[in-house]
Amino acid sequence: FFFKQKTAYEIRNCDWSSDVCSSDLASRLAIPTALPIMALALVVNLLHNGLHRVSHAQVETLHTTSLALLLFYAGLNTDLERIRGRLRLALALPTIGSVLTVLLLGLLLWALAHAGLPWLPRGGLAAPLPLGVALLAATCLLATDDSANAEVAQRWRGQFPKNVQPVLAFEAALGSATAIMGFGVVATVFLAFQHGGTGDFHFGALQAVPSSVLQLLSHLLAGLAAGLIVGVLANRLIRLLVHHSEQLLILAISVAFVAYAMGNILGGGGLISVYTAGLVLANRPQPNAHFGHAGLRQGLLPFNITAEFTMLLLLGLLVHPLVMLQMLPLGLALGLLLELLVRPLVVLLLGGAPRGQRTERLLICAGGLRGAVPLALSLALIEQVPRLRGVHPLVASDLAIQMEALVAVAVITSLVLKGVLLPRLLGRWLRSEPPVA
DSSP states (O other): OOOOOOOOOHHHTTTGGGTOOOHHHHHHTSSSSSHHHHHHHHHHHHHHHTTTOTTTTHHHHHHHHHHHHHHHHHHHTTOOGGGGGGGHHHHTTTHHHHHHHHHHHHHHHHHHHHBBTTTGGEEEEEEEOOOHHHHHHHHHHHHHHHHHHHHHHEEEEEOOOHHHHHHHHHHHHHHHHHEEEEEHHHHHHHTTSSSOOOOOHHHHHHHHHHHHHHHHHHHHHHHHHHHHHHHHHHHHHHHHOOGGGGGGHHHHHHHHHHHHHHHHHHHHHHHHHHHOOOOOOOOOOOOOGGGGGHHHHHHHHHHHHHHHHHHHHHHHHOHHHHHHTHHHOEEEEEEIIIIIIHHHHHHHHHOOOTTHHHHHHHHHOOOOOOHHHHHHHTTHOOOOOGGSOOOOTTHHHHHHHHHHHHHHHHHHHHHHIIIIIHHHHHHHHHHOOOOOO
C-alpha cells in the first residue's frame, strides 16, 4: 500500500498535537496522505475493470462504522480551551460559514451547469441540474479534514501562528457534524416537494415541510441528549473500568458504538451522538490525564487513520473512473471556485482574523482541506439524488453517479491545490515573516 507499517513505539511517540502520523511516502513527497490512497484505489478500480467493484449496499455497514469512529475522534479532539482566543470565528466557520458556503457554492454549481462550458454543454451532465441536487452536492463538500490540515501545518513548523491550527481543527471537528446535519436538511426540504411539471406546485408539499423539519430536529436533539448521557457516564466510569493503558482502545471503541446505538434508540441521531460523546469527554478532563480524553485519543488514533483510509479506498472502488474523467472540467471548476472564491469570501464575511495579523487571516482562508468525510457523504448521493424534486426518473441514476464523481474530483482538486501548491507558495511568505512566538 506504499506505506510502511509503523511500530508501536513510533505510534506512541508521534506528535499528538498534529493529530496525525503522516505516512512515509506522503512526508517524503510533502503531499497530503489522502492523495496516494485515492490514487491507489482508482488505479486498482481501473486496472481490474470491476473485479474489485463493490455495491453501495455492501459497504454501508463498513462506511457507517468508519464515519462513527471519525466523528468520535473529532469530538475527542475538540478542546474548547485551545480556541478561547478565537472562539467566535471558530464557532462561526462550521455554522454560519457552512450555510453561506452551501448557498454560494450550490448556486455557482447550478449556474455553471446551466451555462455549461464553451466546449461542454451542461458541463457534461446527463440532464439539466436541479437546484436541490446542486445544493446537496455542495453540502457534501462542507466538511474539512483535520489530518490534512495538520500535515500542512507541520511543514511550516514554528512559522505557523499558534491560533490558526486550533481554529482549523475545531472547524474540521464540528464541521463534520454540521455537514451531516446540513445534508439531512437539504434532502428534507427538497424531498418535501412533489414532482410536477414546469411551474406545477403542490400545496400538499408545503404542509409536509414542518413535519419533515420537526423530524430532523428530533434526530438532532436525540443525538445531543444521547451523546451527553454517554459522555458524562463514560467520563465517570473511566477511573473504575481502566487500570492499564492497553484497555483504553477497547473503551474508546465501546463508548463510540454505545453512543451511536443510544442515539439511534432515542430517535435516529447516532452520528451526532457519537460526536457529542467525544466532545463531552474532551472537555471534562480526568484527574489522571493519561486515562482521560488524551489517552483515549492516543489509543484510537490507529483506528482513526484506518477509518480514513477505508473511506478513501471505498470511494476509489465505488466511483467510476471514466465518469470522473467526464466530470473533470466541471469538478475542477467547482473545486477552484470553492477554494479560491467561496472560502476566502466566507472568511471575509465572518470577519476573519484581526486586521493586524495578515498571516493568520491568510492561513485561515487557505486552510480547510477536504478529505474523507466529503467522500463519505458523497456515497449517500446515489440514494438521495433520484428522490429529489426535478430529477427525471430516466436520468436519475446517471445523474447521481455523476454527482458522486463530481464531489470526488472537487476533493482531489482541494487536496492538490491546498495540500501541494499553496503550501509551497505560502512557505515563501512565511519565511519572509518573523518567527511566531
